[in-house]
Amino acid sequence: xxxxxxxxxxxxxxxxxxxxxxxxxxxxxxxxxxxxxxxxxxxxxxxxxxxxxxxxxxxxxxxxxxxxxxxxxxxxxxxxxxxxxxxxxxxxxxxxxxxxxxxxxxxxxxxxx
Amino acid sequence: xxxxxxxxxxxxxxxxxxxxxxxxxxxxxxxxxxxxxxxxxxxxxxxxxxxxxxxxxxxxxxxxxxxxxxxxxxxxxxxxxxxxxxxxxxxxxxxxxxxxxxxxxxxxxxxxxxx
Numbered sequence: 001x002x003x004x005x006x007x008x009x010x011x012x013x014x015x016x017x018x019x020x021x022x023x024x025x026x027x028x029x030x031x032x033x034x035x036x037x038x039x040x041x042x043x044x045x046x047x048x049x050x051x052x053x054x055x056x057x058x059x060x061x062x063x064x065x066x067x068x069x070x071x072x073x074x075x076x077x078x079x080x081x082x083x084x085x086x087x088x089x090x091x092x093x094x095x096x097x098x099x100x101x102x103x104x105x106x107x108x109x110x111x112x113x
Numbered sequence: 114x115x116x117x118x119x120x121x122x123x124x125x126x127x128x129x130x131x132x133x134x135x136x137x138x139x140x141x142x143x144x145x146x147x148x149x150x151x152x153x154x155x156x157x158x159x160x161x162x163x164x165x166x167x168x169x170x171x172x173x174x175x176x177x178x179x180x181x182x183x184x185x186x187x188x189x190x191x192x193x194x195x196x197x198x199x200x201x202x203x204x205x206x207x208x209x210x211x212x213x214x215x216x217x218x219x220x221x222x223x224x225x226x227x228x
Contacts, residue, residue, distance in 0.1 A: 034216065043119070043206045043219035044157070089156065098162075099213050101147075105156045 003027045004092050006104035013111050019077040021107050023090035026071065030092040032099065035064060035075045038087045038106070047088075048075070080111045115141050117209050119220035126197055127228055133193045134223045136207030142187035143209035147217065148180070151204045163190050197227040 005024045013019045023033075031052040036044035050057040050064045050073065057064050063076045077084055087106045093099040116139040126132050136146055145164050149157040161177075163169040163184035171177045179201075181193040190209075194201055204224050208217040 036219070041204070041222065041224060043117070043208075043222045046216055046218060049216065095213075099210075100159070100162065101208075101217055103156045 002105070003030075004090060004102050004104040006088075006090060006107045008107050009105070010108040010110065013080045013109065015082055015111055015113050016079045019075075019080045019084065019109055019111065021075040021077075021088050021090075021109065023073045023075075023104050024071060025073075025092050027092070027094065027102075028071070029094040029096060030102075031095050032093045033064070033066060033073050034091045034093075034101070035062075036089045036091060037084075038089060040087075044089060077109075080109075082111050082113050085109055085111050115139075115209075115211075115216075115218040117143075117207065117218045117220040119207055119223050121223060122221060123224045123226075125226045125228065128198055129196055131193055131195045132197055132225060133191055134205055134207075134225075136190045136192070136209065136220050138188045138209040138218075141209075141211050143190075143211060144187065145210050145213070146184055146190035147208045148182060148190075148192050149206045149208065151206060151222075157206065160192075194225065197225070199227045201225065202227045 034049040035047040038044040048062045066073045087108045089106045090104045091101040118137045120135045148160045160175045161169045161171045163182050169182035184190040206222040208219040210217045
């Protein structure tokens with residue numbers, strides 16, 4: 001049973017527009033959520049995170065929104081740039097489970113110039 | 114962010130041999146290191162968790178005698194794939210964190226190809 005799901009395997013966006021990547025989770029014990037960006041043949045790079053006590057966290061062009069009641073989070077990238085093209089993984093952890101990360105399946109973002 | 118390195122970045126070996134992959138945290142002390150495996154076009158799958166100075170905890174389905182993990186110091190963990198077979202060919206990624214509440218930082222990964 002996948003506890004973290006990214007239902008869109010891919011997303012194509014025009015440069016300068018907003019990219020919205022979605023993530024759903026089922027485990028109500030998750031209290032910390034992260035987004036990682038991954039290029040082929042490289043390890044994931046931490047982008048941004050959010051605690052369950054917040055509903056929004058912003059860092060430059062990246063904003064993560066958390067809707068706890070819907071068990072849904074999203075990553076907004078605006079404006080999107082061609083260099084943002086990568087696979088984005090959302091991950092979740094629970095403090096009572098040693099903060100082990102559970103990853104979603106990833107969404108491949110392609111930003112067209 | 115913190116820096117985690119892996120060595121080697123790419124290794125090709127013959128079936129039946131053993132391969133050791135190193136994971137180092139370069140600018141922080143990692144009390145916990147994690148080893149992941151990624152198959153093509155799939156997500157990261159956690160293989161095991163290692164805490165410095167203690168035995169690794171393996172995820173269900175991961176053979177601990179095949180994937181030997183050592184976390185001898187706060188900056189180094191090693192994964193040894195013993196008696197490698199072609200089906201062990203994969204991308205292996207480590208990550209490290211300083212404390213339980215800290216962010217995990219990932220290494221660049223190691224591409225293992227077993228002929």
